[in-house]
Amino acid sequence: ELKVEQNPLFLSMQEGKNYTIYCNYSTTSDRLYWYRQDPGKSLESLFVLLSNGAVKQEGRLMASLDTKARLSTLHITAAVHDLSATYFCAGGYNNNDMRFGAGTRLTVKP
Amino acid sequence: DVKVTQSSRYLVKRTGEKVFLECVQDMDHENMFWYRQDPGLGLRLIYFSYDVKMKEKGDIPEGYSVSREKKERFSLILESASTNQTSMYLCASSFDRGGEKLFFGSGTQLSVL
Numbered sequence: 001e002l003k004v005e006q007n008p009l010f011l012s013m014q015e016g017k018n019y020t021i022y023c024n025y026s027t028t029s030d031r032l033y034w035y036r037q038d039p040g041k042s043l044e045s046l047f048v049l050l051s052n053g054a055v056k057q058e059g060r061l062m063a064s065l066d067t068k069a070r071l072s073t074l075h076i077t078a079a080v081h082d083l084s085a086t087y088f089c090a091g092g093y094n095n096n097d098m099r100f101g102a103g104t105r106l107t108v109k110p
Numbered sequence: 111d112v113k114v115t116q117s118s119r120y121l122v123k124r125t126g127e128k129v130f131l132e133c134v135q136d137m138d139h140e141n142m143f144w145y146r147q148d149p150g151l152g153l154r155l156i157y158f159s160y161d162v163k164m165k166e167k168g169d170i171p172e173g174y175s176v177s178r179e180k181k182e183r184f185s186l187i188l189e190s191a192s193t194n195q196t197s198m199y200l201c202a203s204s205f206d207r208g209g210e211k212l213f214f215g216s217g218t219q220l221s222v223l
Contacts (some may be wrong), residue, residue, distance in 0.1 A: 009150070033211060042114070043153075043200070045211040083156035089150060096143075096166065098212070 023089035133201030
């Protein structure tokens with residue numbers, strides 16, 4: 001069974017700083033997802049990474065996938081307050097096999 | 111835009127009650143899922159369905175059942191609610207079984223007293 005571990009679980013950042021959230025998974029996964037959840041809101045898909053070396057960027061967020069290392073990263077560049085949320089990674093072959101990490105609660109402070 | 115609607119945002123029930131959580135999606139998705147979300151544990155799959163009247167167990171089905179009588183609607187049933195079922199319940203849907211991204215509802219926070 002695929003196990004997904006995220007770290008850190010809590011992250012407090014200053015605005016303008018850079019940081020990376022790490023997502024390790026235990027067995028081969030066909031794809032890796034990143035979701036964002038705002039307090040009291042639904043999860044929203046950010047990125048779907050489908051192959052080794054895949055890199056996707058949107059705004060200040062960039063996600064990458066290294067299937068050999070079983071590692072995905074979510075890099076935050078020049079953080080702003082609007083990025084405060086909980087970020088989840090998830091991996092698996094199909095939706096029924098998808099496993100989620102525990103989530104990283106990000107707080108960006110002025 | 112895809113919309114996944116969960117009927118209640120907050121529910122408070124008593125131990126032993128039968129509880130129904132309803133979820134409706136408007137994009138003709140074949141796949142629907144129920145997860146529970148607990149702090150520090152991420153999301154755990156309870157049940158899923160690939161078609162009408164079809165259901166399969168996820169990782170933590172004990173104490174739950176589901177019903178899918180129409181394609182757009184997927185119900186989660188707690189036959190006899192217990193305090194350890196206090197949690198956030200999230201419904202999701204997707205277009206096919208090929209690992210497409212999930213669309214989530216806004217969740218139902220259930221408290222069992």
